[in-house]
Amino acid sequence: MSNPHMRTMRRVGGAAALAATLALSMTACGNDGGEKPKDVASQASTAPSESDKGNGGGENVPDTSTVLATSKNDAGIDMVINSAKRDSGGFLTVVGQFKNTSSTTYSVPTAWNGKEVAVSLKGRSLADMTLVDSAGKKRYYVLRDTDNRPLTTIDYNVFFKAGQTMTFFAQFPAPPDTTTKVDVLFNGFVPASIEIS
Known part of the structure; x- marks a missing residue:
């Protein structure tokens, strides 16, 4: 055989060996990265949607007909809590909306991301939100997943225009069944007392 022909054969053989190795690696890894931990799967199923780009929500439109509580901050932003529901996995998911009732654009503070550096490095979130069982x-x-990503609405737009509404969710460990009321605490807002369903 000529040298050019041998080089072509070697290239084809090398490519076939690489393809076989990749296929074997994929099989050996199984569904690695495809399966979500229970908390992340729960996040995907409960994350509400938002018509604005970059909200980080999911695909389900939340029911906003019920209002459990409304809290305001000094800049004219309303935090409306629409639901606080337990699920069978031991989680409590809070769903609501932020509404800019002012006439100016609001710049979302980094304090909304929480104080934990490992969580803040993951980007914009609502990790500062807490529930208090008095x-x-x-x-x-x-809650956080195994990569320290908070189970809340993430990567929303930091500039919140006048009249804009952003739907959000945040997932927490569920309090004991005997606890029916908690306070929602969030940076800059008055504590809001809500009923758990």
């Missing part, structure tokens, strides 16, 4: 004397923090 009767049980416990505080509940937003």
Whole structure:
């Protein structure tokens, strides 16, 4: 055989060996990265949608007909809590909306991301939100996945235009069944007392 022909054969053989190795690696890894931990799967199923780009929500439109509580900050932003529901996995998901009732654009503070550096490095989130069970004397923090990503609405637009509404969700460990009321604490907002369903 000529040298050019041998080089072509070697290239084809090398490519086939590489393809076989990749196929074997994919089989050996199984569904690695495809399967979500229970908390992340729950996040995907409960994350509400938002008509604005970059909200980080999911695909389901939340029911906003019920209002459990409304809290305001000094800049004219309303935090409306629409639901706080337990699920069978031991989680509590809070769903609501932020509404800019002012006449100016609001720049979302980095404090909304929370104080934990490992979480803040993951980008914009609502990791600063906490639930307080006054009767049980416990505080509940937003859940994180195994990569320290908070299970909340993420990567929303930091500029919140006048009249704009952003739907959000935040997932927490569920308080005991005997706890029916908690306070939602979030940076800059008055604490809001809500009923758990």
